[in-house]
Amino acid sequence: MAEQTVGRLDPRPGDRLRLVSVYPELLGTYGDRGNVLVLAARARARGVEVEVVEVAPLAPVPSQGDLYVLGGGEDAAQSSAVAALAEDGGLAAAAASGAVLLAVCAGVQMLGERFVAGGADVPGLGIIDATSTRMPRRAVGELVVEADPGLHVPLLSGYENHGGGTTRGPLAEPLGRVVRGAGNGEGTEGVRQGRVYGTYLHGPVLARNAAFADHLLGLVLGTLAPLDDTLPERLRRERLTAVLGSAAG
């Protein structure tokens, strides 16, 4: 009874996805590598040729990618990474030219104007209109989010583990509303500004939420053929049920 989740379609010639994983060895604390694996597998299953670029720690970031993934890290890693990214400029150039960005946890904080790491106030990359500060209590546990209706995705499930909360400025919208957990710390979760997405959901987020992965891929590739998502959907529902009880959906 072997199960097959990710079906294969015939390649559409000319479809290509350049997927950039930023400093995975530095920013990969919470299985962030998983988001890259899921995006690549789901694009390939649609016949898209995927090139995964893993940027070595503190090496230059190519600005010609289609989709960038930025993960979480400890304070020292986060501070080193943000300094290198600011000096390099590749990630900001990519965002300015319309690339899709997914930033998770510490990644969200780095994309904003400022954040706190190792007790110090650290300048961020200023790619999104948001500021992160310490929350009174560290947020650790399952996080459930009702995504903004414009995303057309069902309830998002993930795990959060962060000491910082994020306050949005007028240019940034939230990713959604917190149903259970802390998220940004004031009832909303995540940040959305143009094609840049930030979230405290890990688990990793795209492993648990196939529709969100396809939303991001769709921004680059257009309409996507459906896949057999029996297993990811089973996982998402199981986690939601664990948190919300049997009424979860």
Add this chain to the structure above:
Amino acid sequence: MRLPVRTRLALLAGGMAGGLSRAARRGNGTTISGRVALVLDPQALSRLARGRRSAVVSGTNGKTTTTRLLAEALRTHGMVAHNDRGANMPTGLVACLARDVDAPLAALEVDEPWLPTVVAAVDPRVVVLLNLSRDQLDRVGEVALLAHRWRAALAVPRSGSVVVANADDPHVAWAAMGADRVAWVAAGQAWRADSVLCPACSRLLARVGQEYSCRCGFRRPQVGWRLVDDPGRDGGDAGTYVRDPDGRKHRLDLSLPGRVNQSNALIAVAAAAQMGVAVDEAAAAMARVREIAGRYARVDLAGRALRLLLAKNPAGWAVALDLLRPPAECPTVVVAVNARAADGRDPSWLWDVPFEALGGRHVLVAGDRRADVAVRLAYAGVELEIVDGGVAEAARRLGPGSLVDVLANYTAFDDALAAAGGRGTASTPAASTPDAHHG
């Protein structure tokens, strides 16, 4: 051993509590008896350790195996107190030392955060440092912090003591460099993702092969002890050897599988040598060890023969995947994962484990978090089948006959061992304490 009255009374009370706990079938009583004794006499650990020649062993992975191998080597020289039930915090150590009050030697496995406390109390001859990497994800961030705490603790001068440290792990090396006397061992590093930055200054470490260095001057120390593989072309016996700091080679033939256990044995041999056990004598004693607290052992469960491999964190999983027998011998594998308090509640680490290595096998996925594992394996392109239940339920799905390898994390492993009629690994890591210095 002469103990102060207060300590003896504390042990007596602790022993009684332990007996009651055993009678009530609430665990083996090790931890509770130690807890009672420590409450009545906070100095119980140092008093019990006084006058013994002790070795303490700590690190994220391999401490149970390394401590056992070291205990076997020391046993060639006399009675050894050894916390083989896995209770590796001060309460467990008190119980262990109280059980063998007259043993002149001790081999003690110590939980990483407790190492400074235990070193101060026990005043060991030898401190063995294996490795530091991410363990429970909801405790992550402690890797750099632990290295700092270790370094501070080892910088306190203690006469006649030596640190035996794995030079291949930058965090361990940095912690050990704080000590007066260090014996450096090339014990390998299966997992580098948690030592990308310099432990001294947080710059990026430069890496070439096993060597690492930083602009601040921190670099891999000169190694005295290493493994040497001899292909046997020059007329010598093919096999793996320990090379000591004087350049002499000693045959190492273990019953335990894999390179990781050869590395554990190497550092245990180096530690035993600091306590006066000759290398060949130590290696011979270690060769007789066939299983460690049920690990690597062949067990029968639901009429099926299983070989149990324990992995508690990404580094451990990478190693365990390496220990699987080849697909031709073992086409079906069971993977069982829980995320209970002792495992850490967040199984995101599944995505750090190179499960792609299971390609070409049929995997039975079990444990509380089987849905998480199934998604991970599906994206890795691995053929899988979900079993509703744990290792015992998976065993019932197997055909009769061949031996099947089982990879399980902490509580899933304990459940399997209990179902097979063995005892669990006893200790429960402290409930996760989220740390506030990252993210």
